[in-house]
Structures are given as C-alpha cells and as structure tokens.
Amino acid sequence: MSGVQLRKLGALWRLGVAEATAYRTSLLVWVLATTMPLISLVLWRALARGGPIGDYDQAGFDSYFIAAFVVRQLSVSWVVWDLDGQIRTGALSALLMRPVHPVAHHVMINLAALPLRTALAAPVAIAVLLVTGGMSITTNPVALALAIPALVLAWCLNFLTQLAIGCLAFWLTKAAALYDVWIGAYVVLAGYLVPTSLFPAGLAEVARVLPFHAALGFPVELLIGRLSSAQALAGIGLQLVWLVVIGGIAALAWRRGLRAYGAFGA
Amino acid sequence: MSAGFEHGAARRHLRLLGAQLRLSTLAALEYRVGFWTEGVVGLAWSLGGVVPLVVAFEHRSDVAGWGPWELVLLTGFFLIISGVYAAVVQPAVSRSMTQIRTGTLDYLLLRPVDPLASCLTAQFEPWSLIETLTGIVVVIVATAKLGLSPSVGQLGALAVVLVCGLLSLVALGVLMLSASFKAMELQNLTSLMETLLGFAHWPVSVFRGPLKLVFTFVVPFAVMTSYPAQSLIGGLGWAELLGAVGTTLALTVGARVIWGRALRGYTSASS
Numbered sequence: 001m002s003g004v005q006l007r008k009l010g011a012l013w014r015l016g017v018a019e020a021t022a023y024r025t026s027l028l029v030w031v032l033a034t035t036m037p038l039i040s041l042v043l044w045r046a047l048a049r050g051g052p053i054g055d056y057d058q059a060g061f062d063s064y065f066i067a068a069f070v071v072r073q074l075s076v077s078w079v080v081w082d083l084d085g086q087i088r089t090g091a092l093s094a095l096l097m098r099p100v101h102p103v104a105h106h107v108m109i110n111l112a113a114l115p116l117r118t119a120l121a122a123p124v125a126i127a128v129l130l131v132t133g134g135m136s137i138t139t140n141p142v143a144l145a146l147a148i149p150a151l152v153l154a155w156c157l158n159f160l161t162q163l164a165i166g167c168l169a170f171w172l173t174k175a176a177a178l179y180d181v182w183i184g185a186y187v188v189l190a191g192y193l194v195p196t197s198l199f200p201a202g203l204a205e206v207a208r209v210l211p212f213h214a215a216l217g218f219p220v221e222l223l224i225g226r227l228s229s230a231q232a233l234a235g236i237g238l239q240l241v242w243l244v245v246i247g248g249i250a251a252l253a254w255r256r257g258l259r260a261y262g263a264f265g266a
Numbered sequence: 267m268s269a270g271f272e273h274g275a276a277r278r279h280l281r282l283l284g285a286q287l288r289l290s291t292l293a294a295l296e297y298r299v300g301f302w303t304e305g306v307v308g309l310a311w312s313l314g315g316v317v318p319l320v321v322a323f324e325h326r327s328d329v330a331g332w333g334p335w336e337l338v339l340l341t342g343f344f345l346i347i348s349g350v351y352a353a354v355v356q357p358a359v360s361r362s363m364t365q366i367r368t369g370t371l372d373y374l375l376l377r378p379v380d381p382l383a384s385c386l387t388a389q390f391e392p393w394s395l396i397e398t399l400t401g402i403v404v405v406i407v408a409t410a411k412l413g414l415s416p417s418v419g420q421l422g423a424l425a426v427v428l429v430c431g432l433l434s435l436v437a438l439g440v441l442m443l444s445a446s447f448k449a450m451e452l453q454n455l456t457s458l459m460e461t462l463l464g465f466a467h468w469p470v471s472v473f474r475g476p477l478k479l480v481f482t483f484v485v486p487f488a489v490m491t492s493y494p495a496q497s498l499i500g501g502l503g504w505a506e507l508l509g510a511v512g513t514t515l516a517l518t519v520g521a522r523v524i525w526g527r528a529l530r531g532y533t534s535a536s537s
Contacts, residue, residue: 025449033458039465040318046330046472053325177303184307188314194321 008100009108016112024116031121034072038128040193041065045132054198063135063224064195066128071219072192073121075154077110083166084176087261096258103163103254110159138225146232150219153239157215157246164250170257191217197226211242275379282379283387290390304352305396312348312397315467316341330471337469339408340495344466345401347431347490351463352394354386355439356456361388363446363453372534382525385443386436409498416498423497423507430514431490437514437521438485444521444528466491486513 020027044061047053056064083106086092095102129135138144165182169175187193190212199207207213218235221227227235294300319337322329329337362385365371374384409416416424442455462485470481470488482488489510496502 025452026454029452029454029458033454033461036461036464039461042477043318043468043472046474047322047326053322174299174303177307180303180311181307184311184314187311188317193315194318198321198325200321200324 009104012100012105012108013112016109017116019109020113020116024120027113027117028120031073031117031124034076035069035124036187036192037065037068037072038124040068041128041132044194054195056195056198059133059136062132063137064220066125066132066135067220067223068192068216069121069128070125071151071154071216071223073117074114074151075158075215075219076117077155077159077162079106079110079159080162080166080179081176082106082109083163084169087166087169087175087257088173092261106163107159136224138223140225140229140232142229143222143225143227143232146236147219147223150222150232150236150239153236153243154215154219156243157211157239160243160246160250161211161215164246164253167250167253167257170253170260186212186215189213190215191220195221197221209238211246214239214242279379279383282377282383286387287390291392294390294392300391300393301396303393304391305393308349308352308394309345309397309400312345315344315464319467330469332469332471335408335411336495336499339405339412339498340469340491341467342401342404342406342408343428343431343491343494345404346398346428347401347435347466348463349394349396349398349401350432351435351459352397353391355435356460357389357391358386359439359443360453360456362386362443363456366443366446366532367453369534371532381529382440382522386440405498412499414498414500416500420497420500420502423502424494426507427489427493427497427502427510430510431486431494433514434486434489434517437517440521440525444524447528447531463487469495482509483513486510486517489513 041061041064044053044056044065045058048056048058048061051057052060083092086095092102095105098105138147161182162179165179166175168178172178189196189207189210191207196204196207196213196217198204208217214235218227218239222232222235319329319341323334327333332340362371362374365374365385365388371385374388375381377384438459442452442459445455446452465481465485466487470478470492473481493502493506493510496506
C-alpha cells in the first residue's frame with residue numbers, strides 16, 4: 001500500500017474517532033443495549049443454582065456470557081444502516097467521488113469506533129467480573145493464538161453480512177428492516193441467549209455450522225477453553241468458508257447495485 | 267374551569283386520537299409489506315426469545331417453580347405487552363424524539379390538547395398488533411390446556427394487573443421521551459428498552475435480591491407478565507396486587523412530573 005493510500009485511511013480513521021467521540025452518549029447506550037449476554041448470564045446462573053445444566057455450571061455460564069459480551073462488543077458494526085441511508089438519500093454519490101473506495105471508508109469508520117467502544121464497555125465487563133468472581137480463559141496456547149484470528153474473522157463476517165444486506169437498498173426501500181430478520185436469527189442461533197451446545201440434539205448440530213455461530217458462539221467457546229485444538233482449527237476453517245460465501249455475495253451485490261444506482265440517476 | 271370546557275377538552279383529545287389512529291392505519295394499509303417487516307418479524311423475534319425457555323426445559327422439569335404450560339401462559343402475556351410496545355409506545359416515542367431533535371415539536375405544542383397526549387399519539391404501527399393478537403390466542407389456549415376456570419375475583423385481579431402493566435409500559439416510554447430532551451443522542455434508548463424487555467420473558471421468581479426488586483418496583487416487568495399469569499393460575503396475593511397498583515401509580519405520576527419539567531426545558535428549533 002502506498003503512503004498516499006495510508007494517509008487517506010489515516011484521515012478516515014481520525015474522522016471515525018471524532019464521530020464516535022461526538023456521539024459518545026449514544027455509543028454508551030448502544031453498549032448497554034447489547035448487554036443481552038449479561039441478562040442471559042443472570043438468568044442461567046439462577047437456573048444453574050440447583051446444579052449444572054448440560055456441561056455448564058454457574059461458573060461456566062459466567063465465563064460464557066462475559067466472553068459473549070466482550071466478543072459482541074469487539075465484532076459489532078453498523079454499516080447496514082449507514083449504507084441504507086446513503087443509498088436512499090443519494091449521499092452515496094458523494095462517497096463515490098472520493099479517492100477512497102466507499103467500502104474502505106465504511107471499514108475505517110466502523111473500526112475507528114472500536115477503541116472508544118471498548119473503553120465504554122470495559123467498566124461494565126469489569127463490574128460483572130468482580131460481582132461474579134471472575135471467568136476462566138483457555139490455557140491451551142493453540143486456542144489462545146487462534147482466538148485473535150477468530151475475533152478478526154467474526155468482525156469480518158458481521159461487516160460483510162451487513163454490507164450484503166445494506167446493498168439490497170439499491171433495489172429495496174426497506175433493506176435495514178431485512179437486517180432485523182437476520183439479527184433475529186442471530187440472537188437465537190449464535191449462542192447469544194444460550195450456548196448452542198445446550199440446544200436439543202439435532203438442532204445443536206445444525207446451529208453450530210451456520211454463520212451465526214461462526215460470528216459469535218465459536219470465538220466465545222474458543223476463548224473460554226471449551227474447544228480442543230482440532231475443533232478450534234475446524235472452527236476457523238468454517239469461519240473462512242462463510243467469509244468466502246458471504247464476501248462473494250456482498251461483492252456481487254455491490255457491483256450489480258452500483259450499476260442499478262447509476263441507472264436511476266441518483 | 268367549567269364543565270363545558272372539560273367536556274370540550276375531552277372531545278378534542280378523543281378526536282385527536284381518532285385522527286391519528288386513522289392516519290396510521292391508512293399508512294399501514296398503504297405499505298402492506300409492513301405485515302411482514304413489522305408484524306411477522308416482530309412476532310418471530312418474540313418467539314425467538316422463547317428458545318432459551320425451551321432449552322431450559324430440555325434440562326429441567328420446571329423453571330423457578332413454573333411448569334411448561336404455565337410458562338406458555340406467561341409467554342402469551344409477554345406477546346401482548348411486547349406487541350403493545352411495538353405498536354403504540356415505541357413508534358410514538360421514536361417519532362416524538364425526532365420532532366424534539368428537529369424542532370417540529372413546536373407545531374405539536376400549538377395544538378389545543380395536552381402536549382403529552384399529542385406525543386403519545388404521534389404514530390402507531392398497527393401491524394405490530396399481530397403480536398398482541400397472537401398473545402391473546404396463546405393465553406386462551408394455555409388457560410384451556412391448564413384446565414383453569416378463573417373466578418370473577420381472579421379475572422378482576424387480572425384486569426387490574428394488566429392495566430397496571432400497560433400503564434407502566436407507557437410511563438417508561440414517557441420517561442425515555444423526557445430523557446431525550448436532555449441529550450438528543452439518546453434516540454436509541456428505545457432499543458435499550460427492547461433489550462430490557464427480554465427480562466419479561468422470564469417469571470420474576472427466577473430473580474433474587476436487587477434484580478428482583480428492580481423488576482418488581484422500578485422497571486416492573488413482574489407486573490407486566492408474571493402477575494397476569496399468576497392471577498389466572500391463582501398465585502397472586504393481595505400484597506402483590508397492592509404492590510402493583512402502588513408501583514404503577516408512583517411510576518405514572520413520576521413520569522408525568524418529569525415530563526413537565528423536561529418540556530419546560532425545551533428550547534425549540536431556534537436555539
């Protein structure tokens with residue numbers, strides 16, 4: 001990458017940080033609105049009072065849901081709403097004129113909010129850690145090393161899914177509403193409300209190969225040491241498969257969509 | 267204040283309500299895709315929230331003393347509450363927040379009705395009532411399945427807690443709206459409320475300690491879903507009933523007072 005290109009990305013990063021800082025209260029409410037895993041923690045901890053549920057005891061649920069909260073905070077993006085609005089209002093035209101690819105613009109804006117978001121979420125996570133008495137993190141060096149790529153891939157999966165659905169705004173007026181359908185499935189199937197390994201037999205196996213689980217449940221289980229090295233590698237492989245599939249769909253939708261966008265002269 | 271004036275004011279408020287309902291319904295019929303995007307998706311969302319309950323019963327025979335069909339009954343009441351939230355509270359609050367942000371609330375304040383009434387009727391999303399209707403069916407089916415034959419007293423208690431639950435829900439909406447006068451970036455408070463509503467899926471007896479107090483007296487999800495179900499099953503005592511009424515009164519009056527203060531701080535679009 002040339003120095004000029006890097007400077008442009010740097011400028012976008014600063015723009016993203018400035019935006020996130022300006023809307024910090026809003027960001028904090030978003031952090032609080034994604035505390036669903038902590039709600040689940042309270043519930044499952046209460047249910048496990050009388051003994052473990054499946055292979056999770058109280059401490060197991062603590063670790064799982066704290067990790068789920070952290071992974072959710074680190075893998076979040078909102079390009080679907082931005083893109084939906086930009087396409088509908090025509091603001092995308094201005095982005096297309098800029099010397100940076102619009103997708104690169106969105107990547108930088110979304111990434112730039114992560115440090116502040118982490119800073120806002122950290123006190124919540126620390127408070128829960130103190131109240132529950134801590135969590136267990138994997139001691140397997142292979143799993144620990146793979147946790148970072150797993151997190152990066154989870155972020156990419158979320159971003160590309162949103163990009164693909166956001167591109168539907170080139171043809172539909174309510175693309176962002178379609179994302180609600182996706183997130184509804186995500187909440188149930190990703191292991192956001194309950195670890196997928198506790199699902200009834202049959203449903204569990206299906207849920208664990210879907211992209212929802214790859215974007216949340218897998219990195220969480222990896223982080224808290226519930227996966228062997230072989231399972232961890234297989235999980236990364238599955239993430240890569242979904243990355244290629246969803247990335248391909250997003251690329252196709254973007255290219256076709258731009259043509260449609262130009263055609264109706266926005 | 268004469269009786270005639272009172273009468274006129276009541277009529278004006280009713281006419282406002284009628285007009286807003288008609289407009290929203292017409293708009294909803296215009297955008298029939300809302301049947302899917304608001305009605306069916308909202309219902310699917312709420313039913314998705316039941317999955318953890320199903321998983322819990324995979325591993326346990328009861329959840330905090332509640333059997334499977336008793337929780338179905340509770341889920342019915344959850345659907346009713348959640349549908350009302352999505353159809354009435356959330357759209358009105360979101361719309362009014364936008365008007366506060368853009369300054370068009372000015373026009374609303376000029377109307378010869380109570381500003382809060384104007385805000386709370388600002389918009390409806392009738393398609394979301396599909397969820398409420400489903401909830402009513404679920405309640406009836408569960409009541410039949412449990413073989414309950416509620417007495418008049420029990421039905422009375424049910425009516426009281428249902429009204430309390432709905433009033434508290436609206437009061438919470440008014441509090442969110444009042445908060446948005448302070449900082450216009452609090453638009454996403456309604457999403458936070460949606461997340462919190464997830465707690466209402468569960469009987470309040472699951473919770474212990476401070477959370478139980480919060481869900482009984484501060485954000486009274488217990489009044490919204492657990493108590494109605496308990497009133498039919500027959501486990502709702504006088505103490506709980508009085509607690510529900512007291513909490514609702516405090517919340518409603520508090521919301522009204524805080525709203526009044528927040529409105530005085532409104533500086534219109536020009537500043």
